Amino acid sequence: MLRAAVTVEEEEEDAEDCPVLVPIDTKQRADEDRPGPGVKIPVTIITGYLGAGKTTLLNYILTEQHSKRIAVILNEFGEGSAVEKSLAVSQGGELYEEWLELRNGCLCCSVKDNGLKAIENLMQKKGKFDYILLETTGLADPGAVASMFWVDAELGSDIYLDGIVTVVDSKYGIKHLTEEKPDGLINEATRQVALADIILINKTDLISEEELNKLRTTVRSINGLGKILETQRSSLSLFGLLTLNLKVTLLSLQTKLQHVPAAPHLDQSIVTITFEVPGNAKEENLNVFIQNLLWEKNVRNQDEHCMEVIRLKGLVSLRDKPQQVIVQGVHELYDLEETSVSWKDDTERTNRLVLIGRNLDKDILKQLFIATVTETKKLWTAHFTEDQACL
Numbered sequence: 001m002l003r004a005a006v007t008v009e010e011e012e013e014d015a016e017d018c019p020v021l022v023p024i025d026t027k028q029r030a031d032e033d034r035p036g037p038g039v040k041i042p043v044t045i046i047t048g049y050l051g052a053g054k055t056t057l058l059n060y061i062l063t064e065q066h067s068k069r070i071a072v073i074l075n076e077f078g079e080g081s082a083v084e085k086s087l088a089v090s091q092g093g094e095l096y097e098e099w100l101e102l103r104n105g106c107l108c109c110s111v112k113d114n115g116l117k118a119i120e121n122l123m124q125k126k127g128k129f130d131y132i133l134l135e136t137t138g139l140a141d142p143g144a145v146a147s148m149f150w151v152d153a154e155l156g157s158d159i160y161l162d163g164i165v166t167v168v169d170s171k172y173g174i175k176h177l178t179e180e181k182p183d184g185l186i187n188e189a190t191r192q193v194a195l196a197d198i199i200l201i202n203k204t205d206l207i208s209e210e211e212l213n214k215l216r217t218t219v220r221s222i223n224g225l226g227k228i229l230e231t232q233r234s235s236l237s238l239f240g241l242l243t244l245n246l247k248v249t250l251l252s253l254q255t256k257l258q259h260v261p262a263a264p265h266l267d268q269s270i271v272t273i274t275f276e277v278p279g280n281a282k283e284e285n286l287n288v289f290i291q292n293l294l295w296e297k298n299v300r301n302q303d304e305h306c307m308e309v310i311r312l313k314g315l316v317s318l319r320d321k322p323q324q325v326i327v328q329g330v331h332e333l334y335d336l337e338e339t340s341v342s343w344k345d346d347t348e349r350t351n352r353l354v355l356i357g358r359n360l361d362k363d364i365l366k367q368l369f370i371a372t373v374t375e376t377k378k379l380w381t382a383h384f385t386e387d388q389a390c391l
């Protein structure tokens with residue numbers, strides 16, 4: 001629940017009703033203050049296991065003095081039939097609230113459908129805020145939430161996914177991260193850490209320095225690239241959180257790649273793989289490379305296990321494109337986006353990729369990417385066969 005909120009108007013909900021925004025304060029911002037047409041608003045997804053401190057983080061952001069205009073969407077499930085969600089828009093440090101009521105239902109569909117509707121409604125008020133923060137339910141797969149930014153073309157022109165923040169509970173983190181799921185599935189906590197751009201190790205007041213070191217190492221072994229911050233009551237400098245700016249992060253990927261620790265060689269563990277391959281890829285070849293990994297899932301490691309990619313990020317060089325291109329993937333969805341940065345004439349064009357997932361083999365992935373750039377069919381077919389998808 002949102003502490004900053006002042007009024008809750010309870011209403012019986014029809015299960016078929018779409019979520020609506022009910023403004024409490026009708027104060028309008030001057031038109032000239034609004035972002036111009038074509039300005040996209042960044043969305044940051046806040047995820048983390050049940051009780052890790054997501055809402056505490058949002059409350060902190062909403063009550064802290066700052067001049068940012070932030071819209072917050074809580075995506076929690078309450079008790080009973082009607083689920084109330086609050087949405088607050090902070091204007092120049094001054095808060096006002098609007099209530100957003102979400103339909104109850106199954107977790108996945110509700111997160112997707114209602115989350116989308118919520119943002120669509122929010123976008124009609126475009127200009128009132130500079131950032132959207134979206135809290136997922138503790139057990140939600142943030143991948144599903146992130147996906148909606150790709151599948152909804154209309155929304156895609158108004159907003160973009162800036163990044164994913166995962167809050168980890170210090171006290172129970174290790175327990176959640178090592179929980180075994182039937183059929184060798186990846187547990188939710190690990191999935192959430194694997195997807196994150198920023199990982200908040202919260203509630204550090206509850207554990208010893210030794211336990212904290214262990215948790216930090218575990219988190220780092222799952223996600224070799226994300227920024228790790230340690231907090232109490234989720235309090236941190238807002239600057240880092242709101243300027244996640246994946247583009248900047250990726251443009252500085254080269255220095256980051258040098259700091260990724262070597263992945264441990266444990267079979268079922270999630271690892272972070274990074275590599276660099278010089279040259280230009282044809283766009284269609286790059287698509288085949290990504291689609292085989294994310295969609296067909298027919299790329300195998302040396303033990304014949306299928307590679308499972310949860311998160312993909314990279315900065316690539318496409319043939320005939322003067323600009324650097326960013327590739328971003330979450331589960332099965334991915335996106336290529338031209339940046340405004342051009343390749344310089346005197347520097348070599350190159351491709352830098354980061355993949356987070358299971359059964360990933362760096363050498364094989366790199367060979368495949370070299371084949372993608374050089375169009376060497378023999379190299380390419382050595383690592384997968386088209387009719388051998390493993391699901």
Ligand SMILES: Nc1nc2c(ncn2[C@@H]2O[C@H](COP(=O)(O)OP(=O)(O)OP(=O)(O)O)[C@@H](O)[C@H]2O)c(=O)[nH]1
Binds near residue numbers: 051052056203205
């Ligand atoms: N000791 C301690 N407690 C904390 C800290 N941060 C949050 N809490 C408490 O942890 C509990 C859960 O915090 P929430 O922010 O509601 O967690 P959440 O992730 O939003 O929880 P769900 O939405 O239910 O998944 C609350 O009682 C908080 O007061 C911390 O740094 N230390």
Ligand SMILES: [Zn+2]
Binds near residue numbers: 054056076135
């Ligand atoms: Zn919460």
